[in-house]
Amino acid sequence: MKLLLVDGNSFIYKAFYAIRGLSNRAGLPTNAIYGFRNILEKCHNAIEPDGIVVVFDAPGPTFRHESYPQYKAQRQKAPEDLISQIPWIHRLVEAQGLKRLCIEGFEADDVIGTITCQAQDAGYREVYIATSDKDLGQLLTKPGVFLYDTSKERILDAAAFHDKMGVTPAQVIDYLALVGDASDNIPGVKGIGPKSAQKLLEQYGTLDNIYAHVDEISGAVGKRLQEFRDDAFLSRRLLELHTSVPLDDSDFRPGVPNVPELYEIYSELGFQGLRDKLNYQVDAPPAAAVATDIDVRIADTAEAFAELLHEAATAAVIAIDTETTSEHAVEADLVGISIAIGEQAWYVPIDHAHTDTHRNMPTADVQKLITALDRSDLLLVGQNIKYDLIVLQRHDMALPQPRLFDTMIASYLLDANRRSHGLDQLAVEFLSHEMIAFKDVVPKGSTFRDVDIPTAARYAGEDAAITLALYNLFAPRIEQEYHELFHAIEMPLVRVLCHMEMLGIAVDREMLGNLHESFTRRLHELEEKIYELAGEAFNINSPKQLATLLFEKMGIPPVKKTKTGYSTDVSVLEALAPQYEIANVLTQYRMVSKLLSTYVNALSELINPWTGRIHTSFNQTVANTGRLSSSDPNLQNIPIRTEEGREVRKAFVPAPGFCFVAADYSQIELRIAAHLSGDESMLKSFAEEKDIHAQTADAIFGSSEPNYRRMAKAVNFGILYGISAFKLSRDLGMTPKEGQALIDSYFLRYPGVKAYIDHQIAFAREHGYAQTLYGRRRYLPDINSRNRNIREAAERNAVNMPIQGTSADIIKIAMNRIHQQLAPYQARMLLQIHDELLFEVPFEQAEPFSAFLQEQMESAAQLKVRLTVTVSSGNNWNDVH
DNA sequence: GCATTGACGTAC
DNA sequence: GACGTACGTCAATGCA
Numbered sequence: 001m002k003l004l005l006v007d008g009n010s011f012i013y014k015a016f017y018a019i020r021g022l023s024n025r026a027g028l029p030t031n032a033i034y035g036f037r038n039i040l041e042k043c044h045n046a047i048e049p050d051g052i053v054v055v056f057d058a059p060g061p062t063f064r065h066e067s068y069p070q071y072k073a074q075r076q077k078a079p080e081d082l083i084s085q086i087p088w089i090h091r092l093v094e095a096q097g098l099k100r101l102c103i104e105g106f107e108a109d110d111v112i113g114t115i116t117c118q119a120q121d122a123g124y125r126e127v128y129i130a131t132s133d134k135d136l137g138q139l140l141t142k143p144g145v146f147l148y149d150t151s152k153e154r155i156l157d158a159a160a161f162h163d164k165m166g167v168t169p170a171q172v173i174d175y176l177a178l179v180g181d182a183s184d185n186i187p188g189v190k191g192i193g194p195k196s197a198q199k200l201l202e203q204y205g206t207l208d209n210i211y212a213h214v215d216e217i218s219g220a221v222g223k224r225l226q227e228f229r230d231d232a233f234l235s236r237r238l239l240e241l242h243t244s245v246p247l248d249d250s251d252f253r254p255g256v257p258n259v260p261e262l263y264e265i266y267s268e269l270g271f272q273g274l275r276d277k278l279n280y281q282v283d284a285p286p287a288a289a290v291a292t293d294i295d296v297r298i299a300d301t302a303e304a305f306a307e308l309l310h311e312a313a314t315a316a317v318i319a320i321d322t323e324t325t326s327e328h329a330v331e332a333d334l335v336g337i338s339i340a341i342g343e344q345a346w347y348v349p350i351d352h353a354h355t356d357t358h359r360n361m362p363t364a365d366v367q368k369l370i371t372a373l374d375r376s377d378l379l380l381v382g383q384n385i386k387y388d389l390i391v392l393q394r395h396d397m398a399l400p401q402p403r404l405f406d407t408m409i410a411s412y413l414l415d416a417n418r419r420s421h422g423l424d425q426l427a428v429e430f431l432s433h434e435m436i437a438f439k440d441v442v443p444k445g446s447t448f449r450d451v452d453i454p455t456a457a458r459y460a461g462e463d464a465a466i467t468l469a470l471y472n473l474f475a476p477r478i479e480q481e482y483h484e485l486f487h488a489i490e491m492p493l494v495r496v497l498c499h500m501e502m503l504g505i506a507v508d509r510e511m512l513g514n515l516h517e518s519f520t521r522r523l524h525e526l527e528e529k530i531y532e533l534a535g536e537a538f539n540i541n542s543p544k545q546l547a548t549l550l551f552e553k554m555g556i557p558p559v560k561k562t563k564t565g566y567s568t569d570v571s572v573l574e575a576l577a578p579q580y581e582i583a584n585v586l587t588q589y590r591m592v593s594k595l596l597s598t599y600v601n602a603l604s605e606l607i608n609p610w611t612g613r614i615h616t617s618f619n620q621t622v623a624n625t626g627r628l629s630s631s632d633p634n635l636q637n638i639p640i641r642t643e644e645g646r647e648v649r650k651a652f653v654p655a656p657g658f659c660f661v662a663a664d665y666s667q668i669e670l671r672i673a674a675h676l677s678g679d680e681s682m683l684k685s686f687a688e689e690k691d692i693h694a695q696t697a698d699a700i701f702g703s704s705e706p707n708y709r710r711m712a713k714a715v716n717f718g719i720l721y722g723i724s725a726f727k728l729s730r731d732l733g734m735t736p737k738e739g740q741a742l743i744d745s746y747f748l749r750y751p752g753v754k755a756y757i758d759h760q761i762a763f764a765r766e767h768g769y770a771q772t773l774y775g776r777r778r779y780l781p782d783i784n785s786r787n788r789n790i791r792e793a794a795e796r797n798a799v800n801m802p803i804q805g806t807s808a809d810i811i812k813i814a815m816n817r818i819h820q821q822l823a824p825y826q827a828r829m830l831l832q833i834h835d836e837l838l839f840e841v842p843f844e845q846a847e848p849f850s851a852f853l854q855e856q857m858e859s860a861a862q863l864k865v866r867l868t869v870t871v872s873s874g875n876n877w878n879d880v881h
Numbered sequence: 882g883c884a885t886t887g888a889c890g891t892a893c
Numbered sequence: 894g895a896c897g898t899a900c901g902t903c904a905a906t907g908c909a
Contacts, residue, residue, distance in 0.1 A: 542904055543888055562888065564905095569889060594890055598901055623898055627893085634900045637892035645891080669893090669897095721896035728896075736895095789894055800897045804893090808898095834893045834898085 296461025504613030679752025722796025
């Protein structure tokens with residue numbers, strides 16, 4: 001087994017200076033990326049390793065800076081043209097399926113040294129180090145270690161190295177301690193160059209021995225040695241590798257190249273030749289993906305089950321998947337459980353309809369299995385594990401103990417942009433494995449219960465096995481870059497969301513029934529009126545028919561176009577309203593129709609027959625910024641702005657004996673903007689706890705009277721979203737020129753905000769992503785797009801995502817902390833609506849709980865401005881606002 | 882017949 | 894085209 005360690009940093013520099021004048025059409029320099037890729041390929045082809053790691057320096061200080069503050073001080077900062085290429089190089093390495101290491105506090109050399117020392121234990125007989133720096137020569141003292149010299153394309157062992165350098169590998173550090181290294185600011189002994197150093201080491205062997213005999217050394221050399229003794233020893237200390245860098249990963253086998261990603265990278269960089277060589281059709285699945293059978297044991301005999309129990313009780317990492325009768329966890333019946341441990345997958349049949357060849361395991365046995373899994377020293381892995389936890393808990397098989405690892409959420413953190421984090425897609429992309437299709441196993445009209453047990457085992461076992469394989473792939477990256485976010489925020493939140501979804505929220509059926517009636521009646525009235533004004537009947541719900549009527553039959557001049565015809569949206573109807581009565585009626589019709597179909601009717605149908613409550617599903621991996629989303633039904637967009645809409649809200653009620661307590665962060669996104677930008681005026685406004693929009697109005701208009709406040713509010717929101725003069729002016733009914741003037745005066749009064757926006761865009765351009773205060777990232781591949789619209793959209797994301805995402809991070813932290821401390825209260829968390837939490841609490845606890853809630857939410861993050869939370873209680877969801 | 886797309890509107 | 898993030902409904906269109 002051969003292991004190849006690539007010293008990424010040395011090659012980035014080498015490539016950058018070796019090739020000149022390469023850039024893509026957007027003007028991004030690409031010379032280092034191109035050169036680096038070639039070097040990487042060259043090493044790989046020359047060595048043909050079984051494992052490969054590409055190691056980079058981590059940004060920020062290292063332990064060397066502590067012992068020697070001037071360390072690398074004189075080294076010039078890397079040129080801007082090089083820095084902008086680094087994120088692309090990292091992305092390219094990952095897309096190639098190679099392990100990329102970058103350990104905070106250590107340099108690439110230390111990491112390479114550490115892995116070299118551990119390689120033999122990991123089963124590698126030969127270690128090849130590809131580098132253009134000579135200090136790694138010191139590692140050649142170990143047997144089975146070689147250097148690869150890319151420029152000469154040859155492998156150096158200790159003897160060859162000695163020939164080339166004139167010193168043995170064991171002497172490299174001492175040699176460099178004498179000679180020094182200007183680029184790393186290793187001082188060395190001034191006045192001693194390579195020749196003297198070689199001669200001294202040949203004669204005395206080591207630096208220590210040289211100094212032991214320093215009195216014997218005559219002339220200038222001796223004098224210099226005496227004079228710079230401290231520098232020599234300090235230099236050596238700096239050169240010594242730290243060979244116990246903490247690494248939590250020893251699997252260096254390369255994965256499969258991510259061809260679509262490579263295609264995208266090469267396209268973006270303008271590497272036409274490389275792209276064409278990929279032989280990849282856009283949107284076609286990679287040809288490499290194959291369906292391979294996974295060995296699954298059916299645990300329905302006493303022996304097999306006993307063995308499974310033993311494994312389940314002792315393994316450290318286990319993947320689990322449940323098979324059920326419904327995709328909705330709150331109403332699904334458990335049919336079977338699959339488990340993957342190490343290389344083995346298991347299937348436990350529980351409630352299959354056909355048992356001719358195998359048997360269903362009795363509940364008591366399944367309980368034993370769950371008990372074996374319910375221990376705090378287990379890492380329980382699952383794909384969308386919230387689903388499995390809910391199903392199991394509903395079958396009296398709660399698993400409160402294990403630490404969790406959700407591969408779907410891991411995929412989301414690693415790249416939120418991914419179109420799907422579904423197991424099928426991840427298997428194809430990361431493992432080149434084509435999964436058995438659910439619809440092939442469960443034909444339409446049947447459920448998993450009807451599937452025969454051997455087929456079920458193949459399907460379910462594959463799910464668990466692939467999930468475990470994805471865990472093996474994702475875990476190192478998660479631990480390295482998203483440890484806190486994953487383990488301190490997202491995984492604990494899974495358990496909170498389980499509780500919320502299982503509990504659901506009550507609605508007043510009767511009230512919904514009444515609303516249905518009154519809205520339906522009103523809709524008919526409006527419909528009649530529209531037909532009358534139109535002079536004919538037509539389908540008002542069809543924008544197409546409506547446009548034909550308004551702009552052709554009635555001859556009303558069109559206001560705005562969509563890509564398929566004339567627009568009839570609310571802004572158009574609003575513009576027509578003063579002149580045409582029908583526009584007014586249509587607006588009302590649209591509102592009532594929306595309330596009826598999307599809310600009143602849909603909500604009634606989603607009341608769970610068993611609990612009598614509505615159980616939404618909170619999705620943790622949909623929103624690109626880190627927000628949650630809610631579906632089936634979406635309870636995050638229940639109306640609040642119009643009177644009629646609030647009627648729907650009133651239908652949400654607490655359980656008998658309980659009241660609602662709601663808490664919402666006031667202006668959290670603007671506060672975060674103030675924190676992130678550090679703008680003094682904005683910070684001051686919040687410090688004074690005054691109306692922020694009025695303050696802004698005062699700042700840019702010199703007055704905070706209502707109309708100015710309204711415009712200031714629009715500007716404040718515009719800032720959060722990446723404003724454009726055009727849209728702002730249209731919203732405020734002014735000319736684009738006036739809109740621009742408004743933005744200009746805003747930035748004049750809030751220069752810190754302007755600087756922040758510019759910085760966010762520059763950061764994204766440089767790193768290829770935007771990030772929140774807690775390190776959540778969103779990659780922005782379009783940030784350098786040549787298409788201005790696409791590029792500007794990415795720039796707005798670069799500004800907005802850190803703000804919206806930090807807000808999402810903070811409320812998630814608050815949810816976790818509150819959940820953990822709920823025990824003294826009988827309060828239940830029901831909903832999260834981005835900056836608001838809704839609870840139901842026994843009446844008598846409303847007050848103490850409200851105080852607790854406010855304190856917890858306000859202290860969830862310590863920013864440069866206070867977070868303030870408004871709490872209120874009431875007997876329906878409308879009452880709490 | 883079922884799936885996808887577009888227009889629209891609700892929330893934060 | 895033209896300010897961010899979602900989800901759901903309906904009609905029209907696309908595909909078998």
